[in-house]
Amino acid sequence: MVSVEIKIVTTTTEPYLRYHGKAVDQSLDTDFWSTQPDKIITTTGAGFTHTQTVEIAEESHYVIYGNSASAGYMWHAQIFINGTLIAEGDVDRGHPLRADFTVGAPPSPPLDESLLPAIASAITGALAVMWGFSPG
Numbered sequence: 001m002v003s004v005e006i007k008i009v010t011t012t013t014e015p016y017l018r019y020h021g022k023a024v025d026q027s028l029d030t031d032f033w034s035t036q037p038d039k040i041i042t043t044t045g046a047g048f049t050h051t052q053t054v055e056i057a058e059e060s061h062y063v064i065y066g067n068s069a070s071a072g073y074m075w076h077a078q079i080f081i082n083g084t085l086i087a088e089g090d091v092d093r094g095h096p097l098r099a100d101f102t103v104g105a106p107p108s109p110p111l112d113e114s115l116l117p118a119i120a121s122a123i124t125g126a127l128a129v130m131w132g133f134s135p136g
Contacts, residue, residue, distance in 0.1 A: 001055045002055070002056060004053065004054055004056055004061075004081060004082060005051060005082050006051070006052050006063055006081060007049065007079070007080040007083075008041075008049070008063075008065050008077060008079055009048075009078045009080070010047045010048055010065075010077045010078075011075070011076045012045075012046070012047055012069075012075040014045070014069065016073065018044065018045065018075070019043050019068040020040070020041050020042050020048070020066075021039040021041060021066050022041050022050065022063065023039050023064045024054060024061065024062075025056075025062060026064075028064040028065075028066045028096055030066070031068075032066060047075075057103070058103050058104050059103065060102045061101055061102070061103060062098055062099060062100045062101070063099045064097070064098050064099075065077050065096060065097045065099075066091060066093065066096035066097070067091055067092065068093050069093055070093065071092055072092075073092060074090040074091065075092070076088075076089075076090055077090075077091045081101045086099040086100070086101050087099035
């Protein structure tokens with residue numbers, strides 16, 4: 001498992017209170033405030049920032065942000081994963097924002113090709129000892 005910080009930043013100019021929801025690796029219904037109340041992250045009529053750290057497996061994942069705004073009342077949203085912007089767009093109840101990302105082991109450092117002769121010599125020496133003869 002790996003710790004991942006999910007941050008959602010929103011802005012709006014509309015004056016109405018809205019439900020805001022988030023789902024990680026699950027669907028988010030268009031009426032989540034009624035059908036999935038556990039997905040509600042806040043109720044507000046002003047832009048906000050929501051941050052959460054989750055423990056997830058090293059594999060592909062997604063986050064969905066949605067709100068209860070009626071058509072024509074868009075909220076601008078950005079989704080960051082570990083500080084990197086992954087998705088950005090305008091959101092209302094019919095148009096959630098989805099961010100796909102992959103969590104994996106850190107990449108191996110590149111091989112220094114100048115070390116190949118030394119690596120080959122070490123392998124040859126180890127095999128010679130193992131098989132009981134000396135390289136020549």
